[in-house]
Amino acid sequence: MRSGFVAILGRPNAGKSTLLNALTGEKVAIVTAKPQTTRNRIAGVVEVPARKGKHPAAQIVFVDTPGVHKPGSQLDRRMLQEVYEALETRDVVLALVDASRRVKLQEQGTGNREQGTEEQGVGSTHEGEEGQHILLSAQDNKSQKREKKPSWASEDEFLFGLVRKLDCPVFLVLTKIDLVPKDQLLPMIDALMKQYNFAEVIPVSARKKDGLDRLLARIVEKLPEGERYFPKDQYTDQPTRFMVAELIRERVLVETGEEVPYASAVVIERFEEPQPEPVTPKKKGPQRLPLTRIAAAIYCERDGQKAILIGKGGSKLKEIGTGARKQIESLLGTRVYLELHVIVEPGWRESKRFVEELDWRNQLERLAEKTPGSGDDE
Numbered sequence: 001m002r003s004g005f006v007a008i009l010g011r012p013n014a015g016k017s018t019l020l021n022a023l024t025g026e027k028v029a030i031v032t033a034k035p036q037t038t039r040n041r042i043a044g045v046v047e048v049p050a051r052k053g054k055h056p057a058a059q060i061v062f063v064d065t066p067g068v069h070k071p072g073s074q075l076d077r078r079m080l081q082e083v084y085e086a087l088e089t090r091d092v093v094l095a096l097v098d099a100s101r102r103v104k105l106q107e108q109g110t111g112n113r114e115q116g117t118e119e120q121g122v123g124s125t126h127e128g129e130e131g132q133h134i135l136l137s138a139q140d141n142k143s144q145k146r147e148k149k150p151s152w153a154s155e156d157e158f159l160f161g162l163v164r165k166l167d168c169p170v171f172l173v174l175t176k177i178d179l180v181p182k183d184q185l186l187p188m189i190d191a192l193m194k195q196y197n198f199a200e201v202i203p204v205s206a207r208k209k210d211g212l213d214r215l216l217a218r219i220v221e222k223l224p225e226g227e228r229y230f231p232k233d234q235y236t237d238q239p240t241r242f243m244v245a246e247l248i249r250e251r252v253l254v255e256t257g258e259e260v261p262y263a264s265a266v267v268i269e270r271f272e273e274p275q276p277e278p279v280t281p282k283k284k285g286p287q288r289l290p291l292t293r294i295a296a297a298i299y300c301e302r303d304g305q306k307a308i309l310i311g312k313g314g315s316k317l318k319e320i321g322t323g324a325r326k327q328i329e330s331l332l333g334t335r336v337y338l339e340l341h342v343i344v345e346p347g348w349r350e351s352k353r354f355v356e357e358l359d360w361r362n363q364l365e366r367l368a369e370k371t372p373g374s375g376d377d378e
């Protein structure tokens with residue numbers, strides 16, 4: 001048996017969460033078209049059966065991470081910290097690059113430089129250098145005097161800089177290849193192989209489930225021998241109540257625009273599991289599913305955002321609630337009574353305390369402290 005941790009890294013919107021869900025076959029992480037959807041690292045567990053003559057059975061713990069981007073707020077810094085924490089325990093790293101975005105940038109004429117200059121600056125990993133580079137690019141646009149880098153290069157540099165120092169195998173995973181003409185894929189792979197010493201470049205489409213078996217097989221080859229980290233039937237490390245909070249946040253992201261999605265956070269305030277129903281064997285008709293009662297707060301930063309989240313006569317909040325409830329019911333397999341309300345917490349993204357409190361791992365610790373009989377006081 002082999003087992004190990006595989007960190008999934010990439011820029012916002014590279015397709016990390018979609019890949020995690022496709023590999024696990026479960027909705028472990030929420031997915032939206034908006035960048036910076038994922039805020040915490042999330043594990044998704046995959047059991048790979050043995051393949052005769054190829055590899056033994058394995059358990060792979062994939063760890064989805066927030067998109068790597070230049071941090072602006074306290075929340076961004078926390079998100080980057082999540083990436084570093086995922087890198088602390090990893091046997092293999094997947095660096096995801098959105099192939100369709102590369103093609104798009106190339107077509108726009110921003111990606112047609114030779115390979116040589118693209119390599120410059122790879123390895124400039126820390127925030128200062130990244131920030132500086134972005135600043136230089138802006139000046140380039142104005143003056144056209146300095147050497148201009150293809151925009152994909154500056155986008156990917158930070159990511160490649162992060163992974164080039166690692167001493168474990170790093171696979172470059174080209175994502176969304178269903179959107180890329182086949183004849184453009186090989187030159188892209190060639191260019192990327194020259195750019196960095198990747199163990200391999202693996203093209204995939206999570207949406208079409210293309211390339212996933214090959215990816216799994218290559219990962220298993222690199223994993224150490226070891227026992228399972230999680231029970232065989234457990235597919236994530238997230239407790240249910242936090243998956244529920246994420247499902248509500250997903251609806252907020254989908255239903256609202258502009259800055260509201262980025263300024264919103266969801267906290268579960270009450271989660272009442274169904275009480276066992278009295279046994280009534282003679283009762284006619286289909287038995288109703290048990291009911292889970294959930295109350296959650298949607299935090300935002302300003303009154304204007306609160307007004308948008310609530311909508312005219314409460315219509316937006318109702319839409320968010322109805323959409324989220326359906327998803328939660330299918331996750332829990334019960335009926336759900338969902339109560340939502342909106343709280344303004346001015347500038348929470350800049351509050352280290354608030355951002356720390358949002359982290360589900362910290363919330364879990366606090367819940368354990370509150371629960372009688374748990375922890376040290378037993």
Ligand SMILES: Nc1nc2c(ncn2[C@@H]2O[C@H](COP(=O)(O)OP(=O)(O)OP(=O)(O)O)[C@@H](O)[C@H]2O)c(=O)[nH]1
Pocket residue numbers: 010011012013014015016017018019030031032033034035036037038039065066067068175176177178179204205206207208
């Ligand atoms: N066509 C296509 N679209 C994809 C594929 N994978 C992801 N997408 C889309 O790309 C968008 C971003 O996907 P996510 O999985 O949320 O990306 P992410 O890297 O987790 O994003 P962040 O959480 O912002 O870091 C969504 O609209 C997905 O539906 C794919 O294989 N093919």
